[in-house]
Amino acid sequence: QVQLVESGGGSVQAGGSLRLSCAASGLPYRNKMGWFRQAPGKEREGLAVINSDGRQTYAPSVAGRFIISQDNAKVTLYLQLNNLKVEDTAMYYCAADVRADRLGLDRSLYNYWGQGTQVTVSS
Numbered sequence: 793q794v795q796l797v798e799s800g801g802g803s804v805q806a807g808g809s810l811r812l813s814c815a816a817s818g819l820p821y822r823n824k825m826g827w828f829r830q831a832p833g834k835e836r837e838g839l840a841v842i843n844s845d846g847r848q849t850y851a852p853s854v855a856g857r858f859i860i861s862q863d864n865a866k867v868t869l870y871l872q873l874n875n876l877k878v879e880d881t882a883m884y885y886c887a888a889d890v891r892a893d894r895l896g897l898d899r900s901l902y903n904y905w906g907q908g909t910q911v912t913v914s915s
Contacts, residue, residue: 794818794904796886801909808876808913814869814886814906822892827860827871828899829882829911836885838897840871847895876913883908 800812816825826841840860842848848860859872869886887902894901 794888796888796904796906798884798886798906798909801884801911803912803914804876806876806878806913806915810873810876810911812871812873812884812886812909812911814871816867816869816886816888819888819904820890821866823866823888823890824892824895824901825862825869825886825888826897826902827858827869828885828887828902829880830885830908831879831882834882836899838899839884841895841897842869843892843895845892849895849897851897873911876911878913878915880911881913882911884911 795817797815822844824843827839830836840850842860857875861870885908886906888904889902
């Protein structure tokens with residue numbers, strides 16, 4: 793059974809940084825994992841994804857500010873959030889799927905989801 797548990801969210805002032813973590817269990821070795829977010833009244837959007845080969849994709853809105861990474865054992869996924877803006881305020885979700893070669897930011901490509909961690913950025 794696949795489980796994803798996010799942590800690391802919180803409140804920060806604009807320009808600040810946070811690091812989100814996602815502890816994964818039950819995934820096969822070949823997989824892809826990613827970070828998504830959803831603000832109130834908006835669609836869930838893909839931010840950054842990585843597969844077990846190390847290939848990465850970023851949304852243009854966060855490229856250069858957010859960095860996705862994994863630990864060597866590939867059981868923990870991270871998202872470093874830098875230069876945060878008020879518009880980054882949202883619930884952030886970790887997602888995973890076993891189709892490692894279908895790398896993309898579309899939420900339909902991911903079958904497993906965490907419960908989310910809230911990020912609030914104030915001006």
